[in-house]
Amino acid sequence: MDVRTRGLTVEFAGRGVRAVDHLTVSVEDGEQVALLGPSGSGKTTLLRAVLGAVAVSGRLRVGGHDPRDRRVRRATGFVRQGDDLVLGLSARLNALTGTAAGWRARDWAAACAGRVPAPHAERLAELAEALGVADCLPARAADLSGGQRKRISLIRALLPRPSLLLADEPTNGLDPVTAGTAMEALRSAGATLIVSTHDLALARHFSRVIALRGGRLVHDGSYIDDRTAAAIYGGGVPRMTPGAT
Numbered sequence: 001m002d003v004r005t006r007g008l009t010v011e012f013a014g015r016g017v018r019a020v021d022h023l024t025v026s027v028e029d030g031e032q033v034a035l036l037g038p039s040g041s042g043k044t045t046l047l048r049a050v051l052g053a054v055a056v057s058g059r060l061r062v063g064g065h066d067p068r069d070r071r072v073r074r075a076t077g078f079v080r081q082g083d084d085l086v087l088g089l090s091a092r093l094n095a096l097t098g099t100a101a102g103w104r105a106r107d108w109a110a111a112c113a114g115r116v117p118a119p120h121a122e123r124l125a126e127l128a129e130a131l132g133v134a135d136c137l138p139a140r141a142a143d144l145s146g147g148q149r150k151r152i153s154l155i156r157a158l159l160p161r162p163s164l165l166l167a168d169e170p171t172n173g174l175d176p177v178t179a180g181t182a183m184e185a186l187r188s189a190g191a192t193l194i195v196s197t198h199d200l201a202l203a204r205h206f207s208r209v210i211a212l213r214g215g216r217l218v219h220d221g222s223y224i225d226d227r228t229a230a231a232i233y234g235g236g237v238p239r240m241t242p243g244a245t
């Protein structure tokens with residue numbers, strides 16, 4: 001699904017904050033985009049707007065529809081910035097809730113009893129194996145490490161095979177090898193992908209990098225070098241390229 005905005009604005013009136021400020025940008029169907037910007041620049045708010053989770057002004061279309069359209073919501077996967085698993089439930093059940101939109105009572109009963117609905121069994125096993133959390137599936141989410149919980153939330157987003165994947169700092173808290181595996185899982189999902197990150201090294205693997213500052217678009221290009229990074233963050237960015245000036 002493509003994402004198109006024109007003059008998109010999100011204001012939190014109570015605090016007098018304009019988190020996204022007249023943003024005009026298009027992400028094509030199947031495109032993979034890194035979303036950068038200093039802390040508080042509006043990245044999460046933009047992702048939440050695309051999810052239909054905040055009130056917006058201006059134009060925003062996802063796959064040609066309002067993002068609150070039920071079909072759009074069902075086709076969109078979201079990896080939240082923080083850890084939002086239900087801690088008292090098993091990792092397996094948490095992962096499966098990504099597919100629960102059409103479940104009936106008997107599906108819930110089966111899933112709660114530890115059975116994986118047939119259409120998802122193979123993919124759940126594959127993803128859990130690839131992300132190194134196959135052994136964690138029977139455990140309570142509360143008993144997993146932060147990085148293991150993060151990987152379960154990635155599986156939850158990937159399991160329904162979304163057409164649009166929004167991931168808010170998905171590699172936060174993961175070791176470099178696991179982070180690479182997680183990004184590979186996101187990138188090979190075949191969905192339009194928008195990944196918010198503070199990791200410049202990770203952003204350099206994307207062929208398109210968008211950056212916000214103060215809710216405004218300050219960069220939209222095919223690469224990010226040290227100079228661009230300094231412009232986005234206002235200087236003081238540690239150099240990534242050895243010997244670069």
Ligand SMILES: Nc1ncnc2c1ncn2[C@@H]1O[C@H](COP(=O)(O)OP(=O)(O)OP(=O)(O)O)[C@@H](O)[C@H]1O
Pocket residue numbers: 012015017018019037038039040041042043044045046
């Ligand atoms: N629910 C809210 N109510 C009021 N203000 C909010 C709300 N959510 C975000 N903001 C404000 O909107 C601005 C943008 O926040 P946002 O979380 O989108 O930034 P971010 O770029 O994702 O930051 P970070 O990199 O630190 O996660 C900030 O000033 C923040 O305080």
